[in-house]
Amino acid sequence: MAYTIAIAGKGGTGKTTLAALIIHHLLKAHGRPVLAVDADPNANLNEALGVEYVRSVIDTIDRFMGGKEQLPAGVAKGRYLEYQIESALFESKGFDMLVMGRTEGPGCYCYANDLLRGLLDRLSDNYRYVVIDNEAGMEHLSRRTTRNVDTLLITAVPTVSALRSAARIHRTALELDLNIHKTFLVINEPNERPISTDEKAGMEEVDLTKINPAVHREISSLQGSGLPLLGIIPFDYNILERSIEAKGLMDLPDDSPVLETVARIVEKILA
Numbered sequence: 001m002a003y004t005i006a007i008a009g010k011g012g013t014g015k016t017t018l019a020a021l022i023i024h025h026l027l028k029a030h031g032r033p034v035l036a037v038d039a040d041p042n043a044n045l046n047e048a049l050g051v052e053y054v055r056s057v058i059d060t061i062d063r064f065m066g067g068k069e070q071l072p073a074g075v076a077k078g079r080y081l082e083y084q085i086e087s088a089l090f091e092s093k094g095f096d097m098l099v100m101g102r103t104e105g106p107g108c109y110c111y112a113n114d115l116l117r118g119l120l121d122r123l124s125d126n127y128r129y130v131v132i133d134n135e136a137g138m139e140h141l142s143r144r145t146t147r148n149v150d151t152l153l154i155t156a157v158p159t160v161s162a163l164r165s166a167a168r169i170h171r172t173a174l175e176l177d178l179n180i181h182k183t184f185l186v187i188n189e190p191n192e193r194p195i196s197t198d199e200k201a202g203m204e205e206v207d208l209t210k211i212n213p214a215v216h217r218e219i220s221s222l223q224g225s226g227l228p229l230l231g232i233i234p235f236d237y238n239i240l241e242r243s244i245e246a247k248g249l250m251d252l253p254d255d256s257p258v259l260e261t262v263a264r265i266v267e268k269i270l271a
């Protein structure tokens with residue numbers, strides 16, 4: 001069974017960026033195979049990873065349920081759909097990728113939901129690592145496409161309101177009937193306004209007392225409620241530049257400030 005890292009957090013807090021950078025580090029430092037899962041209906045992890053995808057799992061189900069896909073003679077419906085779903089998996093530069101797609105179809109997909117349930121658990125047998133980029137509501141997780149999450153990372157920007165939102169997501173995660181072994185907060189700075197004086201600093205170097213006191217209090221309160229801070233990802237101009245042109249993050253320059261921080265985050269998770 002693979003080691004599963006899931007990333008949740010409000011929109012715009014850097015989930016997709018962090019997922020892509022974690023995958024980048026896993027491939028570089030730990031070798032393959034990695035399964036990248038985009039479970040955000042507004043899927044763009046493929047862009048951050050610099051790959052194209054053909055169709056999502058939900059598109060596959062849509063086609064099938066909409067009657068556009070003919071069932072070959074003698075093949076059971078469930079088995080065929082399962083096969084179709086698994087063929088939505090595509091191989092890319094050293095990793096495989098699965099795009100779940102949007103989940104609110106016009107009809108009731110209870111049947112498809114049953115098939116999807118446990119999908120990631122079944123697939124994860126073939127990988128060493130699974131990295132899931134979620135949406136804030138953690139819809140796929142809550143629909144139990146997987147039951148097993150070794151580490152859940154909740155991303156937030158360094159503001160009181162964003163940190164409170166991280167706390168709410170944490171509570172939702174606790175309410176889900178999932179096996180989440182560890183949960184951490186990751187602060188990300190998508191704006192050129194570093195919270196510490198040293199913009200290259202990872203968590204070790206950041207003196208938390210130098211952060212805005214209200215933000216600091218909120219972080220301490222999260223630590224107290226079982227959401228410890230794992231790292232602070234600095235603003236990185238290279239990410240901004242690549243994001244403008246949707247270029248992907250797999251070839252950031254070696255001295256990119258985020259790389260060291262993310263490497264440290266991953267190593268702490270796997271330690």
Ligand SMILES: Nc1ncnc2c1ncn2[C@@H]1O[C@H](COP(=O)(O)OP(=O)(O)O)[C@@H](O)[C@H]1O
Nearest residue numbers: 011012013014015016017190234235236239243
């Ligand atoms: N550390 C960072 N430095 C610079 N830009 C960042 C950083 N983290 C995220 N961004 C940018 O912020 C935007 C939102 O990040 P994204 O990862 O898409 O968030 P989410 O997936 O949570 O919606 C993107 O344009 C991304 O390129």
Ligand SMILES: [Mg+2]
Nearest residue numbers: 015016040044
């Ligand atoms: Mg995203």
